[in-house]
Amino acid sequence: MSVVLIKDVTKRFGETTALQGIDLVVEPGEFVSLIGPSGCGKSTLLRIIGDLIQPTTGTATVNGKTARQARTDRDYGIVFQDAVLYDWRTVAKNIALPLELARWDRRRRAAKVKEMLELVELTGFDNHYPWQLSGGMQQRVSIARALSFDPALLLMDEPFGALDEMTRERLNMELLQIWEASGSTVVFVTHSIAEAVFLSTRVVVMSPRPGRISNMISIDLPQPRTATTREDAHFFELVTEVREALHLGHDLERAPA
Amino acid sequence: MSALGRRIVAWLPAVVVLVGVIALWEGLIRAFDVQAFLLPKPSEIARTLWDTRHELWTAGWFTFQEALGGFLLGSGLAILVALVLARWRILGMALLPFAIAANAIPIIAFAPITNTWFSPLNKSSKIVIAAILCFFPVLVNTLRGLTSVNPRALELMHSYAAGQAEIFRRVRIPTALPFIFTGLKVATVLAMIGAVVGEYFGGALNALGVLILTRARVFQFDEAWAGIVVACLLGLVLYVAVAIVERLTLRWLPSTSE
Numbered sequence: 122m123s124v125v126l127i128k129d130v131t132k133r134f135g136e137t138t139a140l141q142g143i144d145l146v147v148e149p150g151e152f153v154s155l156i157g158p159s160g161c162g163k164s165t166l167l168r169i170i171g172d173l174i175q176p177t178t179g180t181a182t183v184n185g186k187t188a189r190q191a192r193t194d195r196d197y198g199i200v201f202q203d204a205v206l207y208d209w210r211t212v213a214k215n216i217a218l219p220l221e222l223a224r225w226d227r228r229r230r231a232a233k234v235k236e237m238l239e240l241v242e243l244t245g246f247d248n249h250y251p252w253q254l255s256g257g258m259q260q261r262v263s264i265a266r267a268l269s270f271d272p273a274l275l276l277m278d279e280p281f282g283a284l285d286e287m288t289r290e291r292l293n294m295e296l297l298q299i300w301e302a303s304g305s306t307v308v309f310v311t312h313s314i315a316e317a318v319f320l321s322t323r324v325v326v327m328s329p330r331p332g333r334i335s336n337m338i339s340i341d342l343p344q345p346r347t348a349t350t351r352e353d354a355h356f357f358e359l360v361t362e363v364r365e366a367l368h369l370g371h372d373l374e375r376a377p378a
Numbered sequence: 379m380s381a382l383g384r385r386i387v388a389w390l391p392a393v394v395v396l397v398g399v400i401a402l403w404e405g406l407i408r409a410f411d412v413q414a415f416l417l418p419k420p421s422e423i424a425r426t427l428w429d430t431r432h433e434l435w436t437a438g439w440f441t442f443q444e445a446l447g448g449f450l451l452g453s454g455l456a457i458l459v460a461l462v463l464a465r466w467r468i469l470g471m472a473l474l475p476f477a478i479a480a481n482a483i484p485i486i487a488f489a490p491i492t493n494t495w496f497s498p499l500n501k502s503s504k505i506v507i508a509a510i511l512c513f514f515p516v517l518v519n520t521l522r523g524l525t526s527v528n529p530r531a532l533e534l535m536h537s538y539a540a541g542q543a544e545i546f547r548r549v550r551i552p553t554a555l556p557f558i559f560t561g562l563k564v565a566t567v568l569a570m571i572g573a574v575v576g577e578y579f580g581g582a583l584n585a586l587g588v589l590i591l592t593r594a595r596v597f598q599f600d601e602a603w604a605g606i607v608v609a610c611l612l613g614l615v616l617y618v619a620v621a622i623v624e625r626l627t628l629r630w631l632p633s634t635s636e
Contacts, residue, residue, distance in 0.1 A: 173533050192539055199537045205530040209552045209630045218548070222538045252632045 122185045124149050124274050124306040125170055130179030132165055138331035139165045143179070145325065145334065152300060152307045154317035154324045156363065162332025163310045164278050170308060171199055171276050184273060195223060197274035198267030202282045204259035206251035213238070213247035216266045223270055237265040240299060257288035264296070268303060277309045281316070293320055297346055314367070318359045319346060326366040336366040418600045426600040427607060433589070438608045441573045441586035444501050445616065448508020449569035453516045453562055455509070460520035464550065465542065470521060481514040489576045498580035508572030512565035516558070523557025524550045556631065559624040566620050570613035
């Protein structure tokens with residue numbers, strides 16, 4: 122059963138068509154990146170998968186259920202560009218929030234929080250408040266929170282977009298380790314070509330006005346990816362392929378109709 | 379240096395200013411021989427404070443109860459109404475302009491009216507005017523806090539399938555707390571103004587506002603000033619009490635933690 126099944130989805134905001142004729146299937150264990158220039162509707166598509174907004178036409182199915190049912194069942198965790206930590210909660214309590222809402226008892230929550238802190242290498246920061254952490258650490262807390270209730274699907278909306286290059290590359294590695302360890306499926310929005318190629322098993326190239334899928338590129342780099350993956354000749358070939366696909370989408374837009 | 383030592387050093391400039399102003403006040407009045415009905419010497423006010431302390435304490439306590447009652451009633455209602463208006467936004471959109479307008483009018487002008495609604499001798503008349511004064515700033519601030527939530531934070535709660543009650547409890551109310559305290563601190567000042575000025579329009583003989591007014595009428599300015607000092611101190615007590623609760627509640631804010 123596919124984790125995500127998007128069928129002929131269109132989304133209009135008033136006069137603007139944000140998404141048109143989107144078909145997308147994501148299989149279990151895939152790491153799929155949505156890449157495209159601003160305004161191509163990649164974040165909108167992510168929100169439709171998460172049932173945070175509803176498509177104008179078409180259907181979104183997650184784990185074989187309607188997107189709404191999947192959200193109600195807490196089938197996915199989501200991470201935004203900003204960590205969106207709750208300032209009044211400590212690191213541990215931020216990670217525990219979804220567990221509180223899912224009515225886990227205190228002892229189970231504490232055990233899970235400890236496990237998640239180890240996973241994102243923040244052991245010992247339980248009682249820190251968000252403002253006491255760096256941007257990269259905050260984002261790790263946010264990832265730990267999204268994974269705390271073992272969702273089958275992880276939705277990420279430019280999670281490392283606001284971080285410096287060094288931190289970003291380190292978190293990319295950590296994310297891949299987490300993905301392997303948890304066996305979850307990831308849908309990842311980015312506008313960095315290198316990041317998309319490095320992380321993904323498949324890159325979905327989108328183009329704007331109206332937002333649509335213009336290309337899909339399978340990333341057949343060997344797993345697990347390591348620091349040397351970025352220096353692989355095939356890595357550069359794939360980066361070039363994605364870049365050309367992006368430009369092609371852009372040219373299509375400019376071509377007279 | 380110890381924490382206490384650092385605190386004393388931090389307060390030192392303010393204390394120097396206070397002592398300096400009082401000394402200057404005393405010195406200028408002596409130097410220019412200012413008449414007591416214009417401005418009594420601080421030393422005289424201090425002596426009167428001590429000599430009439432029992433009467434002042436009784437009057438102050440009477441008025442403080444009115445202010446406190448009005449503060450609790452007005453602020454409590456305001457927070458409840460704000461929660462309702464934030465939960466059902468259409469109500470909020472319909473009523474908020476009036477709340478903001480009401481916030482801008484001199485509500486204290488209604489004090490003679492509340493005096494006639496209840497007996498002027500009754501505490502209720504002052505509690506009501508103080509409550510009305512407190513109501514609007516707390517309402518407007520609370521509502522602003524409840525609705526100024528990061529949209530991402532709400533999306534996150536939706537992704538956890540959280541209901542409205544959970545969203546209020548875990549996101550909207552904590553986000554609003556700094557705003558609520560700002561409103562409450564404004565309200566403490568207004569509560570004392572409501573109680574004392576309300577009494578100027580008529581009140582029980584043992585009320586602080588009445589004491590200030592009657593002493594000023596019979597040229598006992600040192601006693602009137604002593605009453606004013608008590609009113610100031612009581613206002614400060616209320617304000618500081620709220621500020622302490624704020625500090626304890628908002629420990630997670632970088633600006634309030636040490």
